Amino acid sequence: MPSPTPSSKPSPIPTPTPSPKPSPTPTPTPTPEPTPTPTPQPTPTPTPQPTRKPSPVPTASPRPTGPIDPLSTEKLPNPKQYVEKRGAWPAESSLPLVYKADLQRWKGRPYDDNALTGFTVVLDPGHGGKSSGAVHGGKREKDSNLAISLLAADYLRALGADVILTRTVDEWTSLYRRVGISGLLTLDRAGGFFPGESWIEDLRADYNKMIEVNLDNVDSRLGNIGYRGLAQGIGVNELWRRHLDLQHQINDVIWISVHSNGSTDTTKHGLTLFFNTAASTLRTENKFLSEKPICEVWPVNPAYNLYNEAERHRLCDNLYTAIVDAVPELAVPAGGRYIYHGNYAFTREINLTAVLIEIGFLSNPADRAIITDPQQQKTIAEAMVRGIYNYITR
Known part of the structure; x- marks a missing residue:
């Protein structure tokens, strides 16, 4: 996928396919998607306790002299x-611990129709509709993203997994619609442990508006203004911190955003994976405070520090190993990296075990032949599912 337009929470260097916060042109009316159906909840660990107040930290940066226009296309004074x-x-x-699935129930299960029963996998085919992603040799990334995701969904269901797809057809789906989908899934799982808490309903309203x-887009120079809700800006406020903290507890759901890469250097090839760490997010956020417009x-807001980086890394390792075992041509060059840390909207605003996979480079002729071949797509999808199975059961 070509380098995306940076958003308020920017893309890394090197640039993967998706834009953390793209600025799309006016959106067409999307095909409505159903609200995700949750998996049956495991028996929760301790009885919910009253929500703790966050440790005292600054809730926002000091304001400069004069008002700040949140829609301004000027840069921050004195960043x-x-x-x-x-x-x-x-x-x-x-938040208190209210949700924790017993992951031992899946360990050692054979690769059969009961292997992943009770576990949820969210597959997020990148781009769609007006967003084609990388385009090379007459092939569009959005098409192969969807084809591989649909195949993987079928193979996962055959193992008993519950599968949610963020799109099932060629339609525009914004980054923050995807974040909203993850939020509603989280509330279906764990929101009930906070009965009568107004912040739960505040989050629900925000998720629904993101989806609607x-x-x-937040830059008036680029078209209609959209909605990023509580995720707008740099860092996280107290309520969005609760969103991330609650998702951090949901350990029986994984999120995989499916893409293919693109580059002006047609020699670049191989499968790579991406996710946020606290350090990579902080580094890029601070950089963009001086580079990007106020809007x-x-x-x-303060930086967030509770991503489950170890589990994300373990999921990446399992996916890479399984796919490269099945399709050795997708291995990165000897001595090259296949996992990158940066700042991506999916794995910044979604605090599940969430990763972004780039299945080779559409800009590379050899990779493109693999990515767009129907039989190879089946092989890749089956291998992806094998990697997911290995991650969950080992």
Whole structure:
């Protein structure tokens, strides 16, 4: 996929396919998607306790002299003060532990129709509709993303998994519509442990609006203004921290965003995977405070520090190993990296075990022949599912 337009929470270098917060042109009316159906909930661990208040930290950066227009296309005055004083949330949850599936129930299961029963996999085919992704040799990334995801969904269901697809046809699906889908799934799983809590309903309303508006753009120079909700800006406020902390507890769901890469260098090839870490997110956020317009970075909030980086890395390892075993031509060059840390909307605003996979480079003729061949797509999808199975059962 070609380099995306950076959003308020920017893309990394090197640039993977998806834009963390793209600025699309006016959106067409999307085909409505059903609200995700949750998996049966496991017996929760402890009885819910009252929600703790977050440790005292700054909730936003100090304001410069004069008002800030959140829709301004100018840059922040004196961005260094925001970098120095924005603060960070502690690397601990603001919520009591209310949800924890017993992952041992899946360990050692044979590869059969009961292997993944009770586990949920979200497959997120990148791009769609007006967003084609990478286009090379007459092939569009959005098409192969969807084809491989649909095949993988069928293979996962054959193993008993519950599968959610963020799109099933060629339609526009914004980054923050996808975030909204993940949020509703989370509330279906764990929101009931906080009865009568107004913040749960505040989050639900925000997720629903993200899904309804289905447009990410915040820069008036680029078209209609969309909606990023509580995820707008740099860092996270107290309520969005709760969103991320609650998702952190959901350990029987994984999220895989399916893409293929693109580059002006046609020699680049191979399968790569991406996810956010706290350090990579902080680094790129601070960089973009001085580079991007106010509409992309405002408000400025404390940094978030509770991503489950170890599980994300383990999922990446399992996916890479399984797919490259099945299709050795997709291995990265000897000595090359296949896992990258950066700042991607999917794995920044979705705090499940979430990763982004780039199945080779459409810009590379050899990779493109594999990615777009129907039989090879089946092989890739089967191998992806084998990697998911290995991650869950070993």
